[in-house]
Structure formats: structure tokens, C-alpha cells
Amino acid sequence: MNRTRQTTDKSKNRITALYERFSRDDELAGDSNSIVNQKKMLEDYAKSNGYTDLVHFTDDGYSGGNFDRPGWKEMLRQIEDGSIGTVIVKDMSRVGRDYLQVGFYTEVFFREKGVHFVAISNGVDSDINTSSEFAPFLNIMNEWYLRDCSRKIKAVLQAKGRDGKPITNNPPYGYIKDPEDKNHWLIDEEAAAVVRRIFRMAVEGIGPYQIARILTEEKVEKPSYYQAKRGYGCYKNRCDMSKPYEWAGVSVVRMLEKPEYMGDTVNFRTKKLSYKDKTAVRNDSDEIVVFTDTHEAIIDRKTWYMVQELRKTKRRINTEGETNPFVGKIFCADCGGKMHYRNEGKRAGRNWRGLPDGSVRTTPACYNCGNYNNSHDQSGKVCCSHNIQAKVIDQLVLETIQYACKSVRMDERAFVESIRSASEIREQSEAKKLKAALKHQEKRYAELDILLKKVYEDNALGRLPDKRYEMLSAGYEKEQAELEQSIKTCREQLTQYDEDTDRTEEFLALVHKYTDITELTPVIINEFVDMIVSY
Incomplete structure (x- = not known):
């Protein structure tokens, strides 16, 4: 299709949008769909047909089944503003591979906004009514192509994942891909130092949200910013670069739960229910596959499992910002319930008649059975207090550890x-x-x-x-x-x-x-x- 452009009143003085899209699905088709080739083709066509004010809108690495693309959304925004008069694409599949969505934009939305639409390779031109007769069939074939590619990619990932190779595109924070083997991870020492520190703080009894606050105050680069700044990882196109040090507690939680830091590969954590829906749904535990010792560990297994045990017990922070390290470790010998910690307290002293005598009595910090005070355990019994002072526990534990070390x-x-x-x-x-x-x-x-x-x-x-x-x-x-x-x-x-x-x-x-x-x-x-x- 090669004709001289007929400028209409609606498109006059408006820019010409050249839209390019490339995804992993398109890699199967070779280099002809690359962003560079698309740009050259669109520019050559636009110039030879008299289009001016050319502006590129590009989405690199976005599937045709996903319409939540930054380049596409920006183009739609400018169409809504009335800035764009013409949209040119290489072919209909560049718009997308969901025939209902593509049909809506090309047949309804663009027409309502007075936008002239051209798909070069398919011979589609909205100014020529007969050129769009086969467009619905093209859209259906493009969606079938997406479905077929999705099926093939899923089969490849299944085989790769069952073979013990990581199926995630991006290693977790602390690792980078081996330049000589993309299926092997190497330790990124700069980030790994932060990971080790996070686990060390967790062993010290510091909670995830406290850890996040400490790292934020010390201006340690958060994982998404760290990876985006270096051009790798999934955050390079969607990280808020204006907040480089704003750590989130949930990010620390996820890091503490990753077996990958022990050197393991974990595959099939999530799945997608449809090639049209990119929402990840968590798999059942029996569908998750773990391969041990596939890469060098950042955290040793003993420390990793210790952190998992510590995180099972909630720890209250005292007025000095500290937690009790014995919480969750002391159990009642009679009922098996956890012993609860009680802070040191003060109360008014009383005389032999039970009346206040003006003195102040201090109640030492202690541990009581959690099933005391009418709190029944599973057997329906009420346990005794089993009160023991905290300083006694401290002394006994210290002496026991010292004795064991001396014996060794x-x-x-x-x-x-x-x-x-x-x-x-x-x-x-x-x-x-x-x-x-x-x-x-x-x-x-x-x-x-x-x-x-x-x-x-x-x-x-x-x-x-x-x-x-x-x-x-x-x-x-x-x-x-x-x-x-x-x-x-x-x-x-x-x-x-x-x-x-x-x-x-x-x-x-x-x-x-x-x-x-x-x-x-x-x-x-x-x-x-x-x-x-x-x-």
C-alpha cells in the first residue's frame, strides 16, 4: 500500500504516532519484528506517504495479550487529549493479540476520536472502508498465535523447571546471572552483604519492619532501585527512582522467607490460569519443586532455619525498643504451654491490714505459664503459675552455656x-x-x-x-x-x-x-x- 496522504480536518495539525511493540512471543518469528526494524519500517512509510510530526511510542518486552503497557497507555492518553491524528503500526498484531480488545480500539475507539489508523503489512487503512474487511479474521489469527506461543513456552518452562534449572527471569536480590551460563546464579557481593546483615538482625530478634526502618534511615538502596540502577531485574522499567531508600517491611519478610539464599532453586511457586490473564496464582505446596545446592549460598542452612523458627513467635517491643530473646523458647513442663513474659512492675505497698502504707513495691520481671489465670489448654485443664523470675532464667542459661563451653x-x-x-x-x-x-x-x-x-x-x-x-x-x-x-x-x-x-x-x-x-x-x-x- 503506497499512496499520497489526504489530510482531513480532524487529523490536521496533530502528530502522527508510530507504535512499536516487541515481546518474548515475537522472538519465535525472528528479527523482523525487532523494535529497530519496526521503527525503520514505520518511519520509511510515514515519510514516503507525507506524514509529519512523527512521534514514537514503544513497548519493548510486553506481551500482546497485555494492554497495560506504558507506551500504549501514553499514546491513548494523548489520543484522549486530541494530540494524535494518525496511528501507524507494522501490522495488527503490534496493537495486540486479543481480538476483542484490538477490535474495540481499531473499530470503535480510534473512529470515535477521529484517529486515522494504518497497519502497513496487513493493508489496513481506516480511510479505506474495504481495507478493514478481513481485519477481524487477522485479529483472531493473532490471538491464536498468542495461545499457541503460550502453550509452547509453558511446555519449555515445565521441562526446564523439572530439570532443576531456575525458571524465573530474574535472580533474587543478592544474585546475578552467570555471564557464561544464564541458568546459573553468581553472588553479587555488594547486595549479598545487605542480605547477610538482614538475616543477622533477624537472629538478633529485630523484626522485619524494624529492619526496614533501620535500612531506610541508613540510606541503603532498596532492592528494586539497586537492580533498576544497574539495568537488570524486572524493576528496570517500573521502579520509582525518586525513592531509592524507602524499604518496605513486606520486602524484608519476603527476603527472609526465600530458600534461594541457602543455595536452593525453587520452581513453580505460582501459575497463570490463562494466557490472557497475567495474574500469578500461588500453587499448592505439593506442586512446588525444590532443588537443593544448585548455586552458592549466601546464608547457611542453620541460620536460615533459625530465622524461620524465630519468626513463628510474635515479639513485643518494650519502651527501649528491644524484644525479649527468650520469648517462644520457654515452655511449661506440666501442660506444654508457652511461658509468657511479664515486665517488671511497681505497685503500692500495703500494711498487715491490707491498707496502703505509702511504700512502693517492685515486682520483678518474670515468666508465667500461658495457661495460668483460667486460660485453658487443649485438654481443658487449668495450669499453675510456675512463676520464675527472668533474672533466674538469665543466670541459669548463662551458667549452662559457660559450663558446656568449659567442658568442651x-x-x-x-x-x-x-x-x-x-x-x-x-x-x-x-x-x-x-x-x-x-x-x-x-x-x-x-x-x-x-x-x-x-x-x-x-x-x-x-x-x-x-x-x-x-x-x-x-x-x-x-x-x-x-x-x-x-x-x-x-x-x-x-x-x-x-x-x-x-x-x-x-x-x-x-x-x-x-x-x-x-x-x-x-x-x-x-x-x-x-x-x-x-x-
Whole structure:
């Protein structure tokens, strides 16, 4: 199509919009759809046909199924303002690949706004009525192309993800893609230092929103700004560059929850329900696939899991902006409930008659059973106070840690033997029962498999009525489901015993890390103490 432009009153003195779009879907079609080639084609056409006041509107990396594109939206805004008189595109697919949306813009919106529309390769010109006769069919074919590309890309990502390769386009903050292998991540030391600090603060008992406030006050670049500034990541086109240091607590939470920092690859966290809808929906846990040790870790596993445990318990901040590191670690020996911390308090003193005597009595900080004061536990019982002063806990824990460290330094071999001996004794008493229960449950599970097969065959051969078959099979399947959960629990408990034995080496490394412990800090408490039982 090559003709001299006939300027109408509506388009006179208005600019000519040259719109280009390129996405990952278009990579399958080769270089002909590249932004550079599109711009050249549009400029050549516009100049040879007498169009002036040319302005480019470009969307690079945006799918045709998505109309929430910055270049497209800006062009529509200027059309609404009456600034644009003509829109020229390479072909109809550049507008989009949703035939209903494309039809609305080209057949309704542009006409209502008096905009002249041209799709060069398809021979579509809104000033020539007959040129648009096949436009609806072109739009349908463009949408089919998008659907087909989406299906192919999904199949490729599934294969890649099941093979242990990361399917995310952008590594998390703290990592960059290996220039020699795009499926491998390298540590970005500058960002990794911030990640390590965030986890260190979490171990110290500082909450995510406190961490975010500290980083903001210290003017540490937030992840989106850091990545956008360096030209990588998904934020380079949509980061608010005017707020480089405004950390959000939710961002810190997400970082603390990422197994990727342990060196793992996590695939299929989310899915998209339709190629038309780019909204990500979280997958069920059984659909998420994790591959361990696929890249170098920024955070060791012990620290990562410690942080996950710490975050399970909410910690109140006192007037000095501090939290109690023992919260969530002290449990009642009788009911198993958590011991609650009570701050030091003051109250009016009273004489033997119960009347105020003008004195002030101080109540020391302490821990009480959470099921005390008519707060019933799951068994319906009311527990005793089990009051114990906080300074007593502090002293006992400090002395216990000091004694353990001293024992290791005096005779490491004897200490290791005592720990392993204690583990063996516990395994003989408790693990032996678990192993027997596990063996019995696995045997019964296998028996139920045989019974299910038998009732199915009896029903198929007419020896067992349908109603009876449904009742028996439902009962067997229910019992199997319960056994499956019980077997899983037994195995996890047995694994825990093995891990407890293996943790001896971890404890030794921890002792060697500290030369002399004279006072308790949140880090020391969280590293040395898993649980305290108060009698």
C-alpha cells in the first residue's frame, strides 16, 4: 500500500504516532519484528506517504495479550487529549493479540476520536472502508498465535523447571546471572552483604519492619532501585527512582522467607490460569519443586532455619525498643504451654491490714505459664503459675552455656561421648517405640492395599453389591489416609533423632566460635538455645 496522504480536518495539525511493540512471543518469528526494524519500517512509510510530526511510542518486552503497557497507555492518553491524528503500526498484531480488545480500539475507539489508523503489512487503512474487511479474521489469527506461543513456552518452562534449572527471569536480590551460563546464579557481593546483615538482625530478634526502618534511615538502596540502577531485574522499567531508600517491611519478610539464599532453586511457586490473564496464582505446596545446592549460598542452612523458627513467635517491643530473646523458647513442663513474659512492675505497698502504707513495691520481671489465670489448654485443664523470675532464667542459661563451653575445652572427646550416649539412651527408649509403631502402620497400610484390590475385583465380578463396595472402599481409603499421615509423622520424628545426633558437630563449631562468653546476647541465645522447660 503506497499512496499520497489526504489530510482531513480532524487529523490536521496533530502528530502522527508510530507504535512499536516487541515481546518474548515475537522472538519465535525472528528479527523482523525487532523494535529497530519496526521503527525503520514505520518511519520509511510515514515519510514516503507525507506524514509529519512523527512521534514514537514503544513497548519493548510486553506481551500482546497485555494492554497495560506504558507506551500504549501514553499514546491513548494523548489520543484522549486530541494530540494524535494518525496511528501507524507494522501490522495488527503490534496493537495486540486479543481480538476483542484490538477490535474495540481499531473499530470503535480510534473512529470515535477521529484517529486515522494504518497497519502497513496487513493493508489496513481506516480511510479505506474495504481495507478493514478481513481485519477481524487477522485479529483472531493473532490471538491464536498468542495461545499457541503460550502453550509452547509453558511446555519449555515445565521441562526446564523439572530439570532443576531456575525458571524465573530474574535472580533474587543478592544474585546475578552467570555471564557464561544464564541458568546459573553468581553472588553479587555488594547486595549479598545487605542480605547477610538482614538475616543477622533477624537472629538478633529485630523484626522485619524494624529492619526496614533501620535500612531506610541508613540510606541503603532498596532492592528494586539497586537492580533498576544497574539495568537488570524486572524493576528496570517500573521502579520509582525518586525513592531509592524507602524499604518496605513486606520486602524484608519476603527476603527472609526465600530458600534461594541457602543455595536452593525453587520452581513453580505460582501459575497463570490463562494466557490472557497475567495474574500469578500461588500453587499448592505439593506442586512446588525444590532443588537443593544448585548455586552458592549466601546464608547457611542453620541460620536460615533459625530465622524461620524465630519468626513463628510474635515479639513485643518494650519502651527501649528491644524484644525479649527468650520469648517462644520457654515452655511449661506440666501442660506444654508457652511461658509468657511479664515486665517488671511497681505497685503500692500495703500494711498487715491490707491498707496502703505509702511504700512502693517492685515486682520483678518474670515468666508465667500461658495457661495460668483460667486460660485453658487443649485438654481443658487449668495450669499453675510456675512463676520464675527472668533474672533466674538469665543466670541459669548463662551458667549452662559457660559450663558446656568449659567442658568442651577441657575434654572435647569426653563431652562428645556424653552427648552421643545421651542420644543413644533416648533412642533406645523413645525411638524404639516409634520404630515399632512405624513397622506396624506400614504393615497395615500394605494390608489395606490388598483389601482394596480384593473388594474391587469382587465388585467387578458381581460378588459384591455396589452399595457394599462403596462403603468398604470408603472405609479402607479413609484408614489409609490416616495411616499415611501417621507414618509421615513417625518418620519425621525418627529423622529428628538422627539430626540431633548430627548436631553435636554443629555445637562444637559454635563453642569454638566464642572464646569467652560473659553475658547473654540475643544472638548467643538464639544460637545456643532451642527450648527451655520450666518445672
